[in-house]
Amino acid sequence: MADINVSQPPHANAADLDSAAAGDAAPRSQIDLIELLFFAYRNFVSDPDKVLQGYGFGRAHHRVLHFVNRHPGMRVTDLLDILRITKQSLGRVLRELVEGGFVDSRAGSSDRRQRLLHLTPKGAALARDFVAIQSQRIEKALAACSPGAREDVRRFLVAMIDAEDQAAVEKLIVRADLAAVSGGTRAGKAPARPR
Amino acid sequence: MADINVSQPPHANAADLDSAAAGDAAPRSQIDLIELLFFAYRNFVSDPDKVLQGYGFGRAHHRVLHFVNRHPGMRVTDLLDILRITKQSLGRVLRELVEGGFVDSRAGSSDRRQRLLHLTPKGAALARDFVAIQSQRIEKALAACSPGAREDVRRFLVAMIDAEDQAAVEKLIVRADLAAVSGGTRAGKAPARPR
């Protein structure tokens, strides 16, 4: 934002900044967080975007690489559930990733209809790059906050998710974290999927 | 996310959840916040999306309505600086918003090359709807956090923005807040725009 400079009435200048409200940790407007979320998220996704350009990929590829990396051996259906896009949309980027040698798609052993998705070493390296660059931004941001901020932010983000999805998302994250800790265990057969 | 249910090895179930780390406010993985941001932001923008559908509009229209509402009398160039899109992209949605009677575009009095953008009452009502629905989600999320969370979240989001843009964004928000407080003062002539 080299130059955001909205037409500015002469009476409103930077000097007014801290005199807006009498209170100290003033509420400012409720709108602040809406706009900050917009600007922050835009920059947040711009990090991977730059890397992706070098591969001729887009954000959709990033998302696939990320979640396949986090859930090795996941099924196509699982990915569709997470991304909430159509089979056709996913199909396009998945094909490009497989053709480019970033993703490996193998038939399941117990259920051979399934295609279980894994990253190749090449894909895993790229996925790690994305995590590294985005983690770096997050860590830097948290460093600029009070010590307890990480937990506050985490709770805030969870609570921002639709109530009916919160449990599923938390489970998803915990499961991926556990799998990572226990040495990249590949997912076994999918258990009953309650409908 | 009715049913995120990634293929799950039998040994990783919900019971393992709290035994992941010995510590209490455990770090979990650094990846958590990356994914939470993804899911939270997706739901966050889905609120306006539903409303927009009824008007045949998209997210681009939302963004224009929002920022024109916040900065009445802003110039097209200002909007381009904020949104970081091309004149042609903006042109399309702006034309639709003007034709639909949501935005009013008047030549500037001091500089008649400029088109100063305002919302019509109809546009302002819609913009208020968007703010209301998104604020509601944010307030609900903050209510699920500790009392100091709002400031933590605010600081975190600011720090997530590219360092070179932080000051501009904060100025932009403060300026809009001040203008709103001082009774919707319309922007006067644009002052010198340092380049």
Add this chain to the structure above:
DNA sequence: GAAAAAAGTCAACATGGCTGACATAAATGT
């Protein structure tokens, strides 16, 4: 009076969503 700035337009293209209609292989149920 020349140059620069603000805005707008036309044309063409890319990405990544979407719907609808089908096809195939494999598992499941009766």
Add this chain to the structure above:
DNA sequence: ACATTTATGTCAGCCATGTTGACTTTTTTC
């Protein structure tokens, strides 16, 4: 055994929203 369901993939086309490049008009500024 056969019918059905599930998991996956594919073709064709549409839509929203971003992009580049070229060019015009109006107005201000130097």
